[in-house]
Amino acid sequence: MTGLYIALEGPEGAGKTTQLQRLSARLRSAGLEVVETREPGGTAVGEAVRALLLDPARHLSPEAEMLLFAAARAQLVREVVQPALERGQVVLSDRSVYASLAYQGFGRGLDLEVIRRVNEVATAGLLPDLVLLLDLPVEEGLRRDVGGQAADRIEGEGVEFHRRVREGFLQLSREDARIRVVPATDDPERVEARIWEEVRRVLEGRGGGGTRT
Ligand code: T5A
16 A cells, blocks of 8 residues: 555544644645545444434443444445555544544543454554644633534543543553654644644655554
């Protein structure tokens, strides 16, 4: 595979969607072909699963939740991510398998090794080449995210849950060199510039796309 697989991660309201659009524009200006996607979602099946996962009226067990995220991911990898990487395109994904480790692992308390094994099947061992972890205090992210809309099922978890998720992401970043922490409290222009530095470094120093575990 010759493409490049980049995921944006972070606690709620970190600015992933905003920055994904800005990064996409920069990459296109540099002459690269970009495929934008999101998790859960990005395919017809994945979007249906997303609606189920985020519906505040549903009560899902942590195990069912983890498996549904993995099911949506399995469809996305085969239908969108792998084909785009094979075409040599850049895949920009709003979230990835790392969200399952942070939310279902650190947040819900499921065993990280079990999540890894399930997702090994879901992703066929494909991991992002680069994970941009937009980090900010949980309270600030939740404040930004409100925007007059009702919280989805996961957003609506208590602040302690979201603190465990943030700490989980930071712990993962200390153990995994593909995760780069980008402070997300600055204004969007500064965050964008910082992200571009990270991506340019990877573009300059790399060969093939997507990393097999
Ligand atoms: N999930 C997901 C799991 O539990 N397990 C998994 O495996 C996966 C894949 C859906 C939920 O599913 C969970 C995580 C989530 O709870 P999501 O759609 O990514 O995932 O949900 P959110 O994280 O809530 O994403 P949001 O779209 O709400 O937030 P973003 O994308 O991080 O932030 P964005 O860009 O929409 O910005 C939010 C607000 O802040 C402003 C924006 O204008 C907007 O109003 N903003 C800034 N304000 C000030 N300074 C900046 N630098 C700003 N950047 C953006």
